[in-house]
Amino acid sequence: MEILHPGLLSTIQDLGRFGYQASGFAPTGASDFLSMKRANALVGNDPGEAVLEMMLLGITAKFHTACVIAITGADMTPKINGFAVENGVAIRITPGDVLEFSGTRGGTCCYLAVSGGFDIPLVMGSRSTGLRFAVGGFNGRKLKMGDQLKLRAPVPDLPNFQCRRLTSMPVFSKHVVLRAIAGPQDFMFSDTEIAGFFSRPYSVTNATDRMGIRLEGEPIVPKVTSDIISDGTVFGAIQVPSGGQPIILMADRQTTGGYAKIATIITADLPRAAQMTPGCTVRFMRVTIDQAQDILALEKASFEEEYRLLNATYPKSDA
Amino acid sequence: MHLTDFRILPVGDSAVSVEFGNRIDPGINAKVHTLCSLLSEKKIPGIADVIPTFCALLICYDPCVIRFGKLCEEIERITAAGLEGVSAPSRTFLISVCYGGEYGEDLPYVAEHAGLSEREVILRHCAPDYLIYMLGFLPGFSYLGGMDPTLETPRLSQPRQRIPAGSVGIGGNQTGLYPMDSPGGWRLIGRSPVRPYDPRRKEQILYRAGDKIRFVPIDEKQYLEIEAAATAGTYECPYLEGGRTQ
Numbered sequence: 001m002e003i004l005h006p007g008l009l010s011t012i013q014d015l016g017r018f019g020y021q022a023s024g025f026a027p028t029g030a031s032d033f034l035s036m037k038r039a040n041a042l043v044g045n046d047p048g049e050a051v052l053e054m055m056l057l058g059i060t061a062k063f064h065t066a067c068v069i070a071i072t073g074a075d076m077t078p079k080i081n082g083f084a085v086e087n088g089v090a091i092r093i094t095p096g097d098v099l100e101f102s103g104t105r106g107g108t109c110c111y112l113a114v115s116g117g118f119d120i121p122l123v124m125g126s127r128s129t130g131l132r133f134a135v136g137g138f139n140g141r142k143l144k145m146g147d148q149l150k151l152r153a154p155v156p157d158l159p160n161f162q163c164r165r166l167t168s169m170p171v172f173s174k175h176v177v178l179r180a181i182a183g184p185q186d187f188m189f190s191d192t193e194i195a196g197f198f199s200r201p202y203s204v205t206n207a208t209d210r211m212g213i214r215l216e217g218e219p220i221v222p223k224v225t226s227d228i229i230s231d232g233t234v235f236g237a238i239q240v241p242s243g244g245q246p247i248i249l250m251a252d253r254q255t256t257g258g259y260a261k262i263a264t265i266i267t268a269d270l271p272r273a274a275q276m277t278p279g280c281t282v283r284f285m286r287v288t289i290d291q292a293q294d295i296l297a298l299e300k301a302s303f304e305e306e307y308r309l310l311n312a313t314y315p316k317s318d319a
Numbered sequence: 320m321h322l323t324d325f326r327i328l329p330v331g332d333s334a335v336s337v338e339f340g341n342r343i344d345p346g347i348n349a350k351v352h353t354l355c356s357l358l359s360e361k362k363i364p365g366i367a368d369v370i371p372t373f374c375a376l377l378i379c380y381d382p383c384v385i386r387f388g389k390l391c392e393e394i395e396r397i398t399a400a401g402l403e404g405v406s407a408p409s410r411t412f413l414i415s416v417c418y419g420g421e422y423g424e425d426l427p428y429v430a431e432h433a434g435l436s437e438r439e440v441i442l443r444h445c446a447p448d449y450l451i452y453m454l455g456f457l458p459g460f461s462y463l464g465g466m467d468p469t470l471e472t473p474r475l476s477q478p479r480q481r482i483p484a485g486s487v488g489i490g491g492n493q494t495g496l497y498p499m500d501s502p503g504g505w506r507l508i509g510r511s512p513v514r515p516y517d518p519r520r521k522e523q524i525l526y527r528a529g530d531k532i533r534f535v536p537i538d539e540k541q542y543l544e545i546e547a548a549a550t551a552g553t554y555e556c557p558y559l560e561g562g563r564t565q
Contacts, residue, residue: 018368018379022355023524024458024498027368124523133458133499135518184328184336229343230455230462232370232377234334255370256455264331267382292332293382300383 001114003147005060007101009210012118012137012149013251014050017126021232021255025135028128031210031251031274032109034303035073038166039113041307042070042090044158046315050120050127052112052143055210058101059112059143063093067154068115073170074107074275090164092157106172107275108208116153131210131252164310170275176282178269180238181289184231185260188222189240196220197262197284202246204280210252213276219244226260233257236265236273238284248273266292268299325350325398327391332382333367337394338375345464347374348452352529354398356408363393371528372453373462411448411531411559414496416487417542418444418509425506429472429489443467444494444508445534451526459498459516459524463532466494478504485511487534498524509534512546513556525556 003010013036016029030036030053037047052059058076071078071087078085079100085091087110093099101110120127120138129137138147158164186194202217220226226240233239237249239259248265249257251274263284265273276282287295304314328336337354340347355371358378365384370377380390418441419426430437449463466489474490479502482488486497488505497503498515511534515525526532537545548554 020458020523021368021370021379022454022528024454024456024460123518135458181329181331184330229341229373230453231336231372231375232330232334234330234377234379236331254456256372256453261330264334266332289329289332289387293386296332297383 001149001151002062002064003059003143003145003149004062004098006143006145006147007054007059008057009055010059010143011053011129011131011210012050012120013053013128014126015048015128016251017124017128017130017136020124024255025124026130026132026252026255027235028130028136028210029126029251030109030111030128032073032107032111032271034271034299035109035170036111036113037303038088038306039070039072039111041310042072042088042164042166043068043113043115044155044311045113045115045117047303047307049113049117052118052149054101054110054112055108057103058110060098060100061149063097063099064095065093065151065154066095066156067093067151068156068158069093069099070113070164072111072113072166074104074110074172076101076104076110088166088169090158090161092161104277106277107170108277109274114151115155115158116151119150119152160310166306167309170272172275172277174280176272176276176280177285178273178282179266179287179292179295180236180263180269180284181266181292182263182286183261184264185228186262188224188226188228188260189220189262190223193221194262197246198286199283201281201283204276204278204282206278208276208278210250212250212253213248213273215246215248215282217245220246220262222260228258228260230256230258233261234264236267236270237261238263238265250274266295268292268295323398327394329387330377332387334377334379335387335390335394336375336377340374343373343452343464345450348450348464349529351376354394355529357397361397363390365390370455372455409530410526411533412526413533413535413557413559414511414513415537415541415545416445416509416511416534417537417539418487420539422539422542423487423507423509425488426508429470429506429508432472433469435469440470440508441536443470445536448531448533449494451528451530451532453528454524457498457501461495461515461526461528461532463493463495466492468492470494472506474504475506478502482507483510484516485513487511510542512542512549513554514549517549517552519552
């Protein structure tokens with residue numbers, strides 16, 4: 001696959017590089033990992049196979065090999081040889097086809113999966129691109145014009161081809177509710193301030209990338225200070241720096257940070273957090289850990305069911 | 320060592336933070352590293368990753384394998400079982416540094432700020448064995464404890480765009496070395512030809528949190544020799560084995 005236009009920020013991502021955070025390697029990985037897994041399901045890959053993630057503006061690329069592709073996530077008006085194609089279906093590609101995306105009309109991250117995966121070496125167990133430290137993915141960086149992405153084991157066709165279609169599509173609303181669990185440093189804020197955080201609207205600013213989403217709204221005031229002795233961070237942590245404007249830490253976050261985290265978004269809602277565009281309004285709804293873990297178990301079962309509808313059996317390797 | 324007096328803070332639905340205190344202190348930090356190595360020994364199913372920091376251990380887990388309540392029980396069980404004689408092994412890495420000149424352009428400033436000669440700054444900087452409290456910010460970026468307080472120097476008001484890998488700097492009361500090219504605001508006093516991060520090595524990052532670093536002054540000739548070996552991938556950084564974090 002030859003890149004004719006690289007888009008804005010197009011990187012190879014899988015579910016992330018785990019086991020190396022103690023050394024300071026951020027896990028990185030797909031921001032909307034659910035859309036990523038669904039794209040893989042459509043083309044018969046393992047759910048965790050590496051895909052191409054495109055932010056806000058997609059690529060233009062020419063294929064040199066027959067394969068099956070699927071596009072999920074943000075709506076970037078995909079076209080093949082000038083003709084519109086849909087998100088959420090398997091598409092056959094013949095050599096010479098040109099796939100072209102535009103700017104997003106809804107959502108932030110769009111995913112392109114190819115049957116058999118991209119031919120990208122595993123670095124420390126993952127194909128994800130660590131942009132800040134140039135590790136993994138395609139030469140540790142975002143795609144550039146002229147890059148040639150090889151396909152690992154492309155297949156020109158798949159069984160039950162006409163059935164390879166998602167039966168539900170994501171909705172990109174301008175008003176988003178994300179569920180979150182208070183803490184780990186909720187004790188640094190008064191009950192009134194916590195209650196305020198879980199009721200006020202925040203808007204998504206332009207300062208939004210793979211590292212974090214900066215929000216704007218009524219400042220969150222700590223009891224004394226929001227500085228802490230640096231501790232570890234997770235995807236979805238909502239940190240409160242000194243100005244009181246919260247930041248959601250995303251896939252490319254630093255592994256450690258020195259600001260209090262008032263709450264943490266539940267895993268099941270991270271894909272929707274990742275798809276928020278500047279100008280969106282977000283509110284946080286408080287849930288308990290038990291509720292969040294029940295929701296996650298349901299989400300997992302529901303994805304596995306969707307995968308089986310497309311591919312008959314769910315691969316064992318994805319624990 | 321007894322791993323008592325900790326609290327478990329939930330961090331969303333897929334991580335917990337085990338906090339041993341709220342101070343930067345070698346004793347507290349040793350507990351973090353001890354629990355960290357205990358967990359890696361026990362191999363509890365569902366634990367995906369750990370991040371040891373100054374006073375807390377972040378444990379990332381898959382709640383579809385182990386739920387919050389069960390994980391807390393496991394942590395309590397592990398820490399309650401007598402831990403006499405158990406502590407994380409520690410190594411002391413000998414990191415060669417060429418101080419001053421083009422390798423450490425801020426050495427004159429640091430010396431003037433401290434009211435010391437450049438030679439005295441070097442002597443005081445390479446005297447202690449620095450504890451690596453934690454790694455963060457970038458892969459292999461070490462947060463070291465134990466710098467001589469007389470060497471404290473404020474950071475640059477305008478960070479440099481690019482600091483070369485191996486640079487040794489002082490920022491406030493902290494010192495450390497940059498594992499890879501990066502922007503940064505620390506005062507640079509020297510540079511090491513040793514590569515803390517080398518993707519060709521089995522252990523990409525030379526040291527772990529809980530290890531120690533000793534800076535060893537070298538001259539330019541030695542710098543170039545080690546640099547050539549490091550570039551060729553044949554340099555092995557010497558370290559002293561043994562000892563315990565506390």
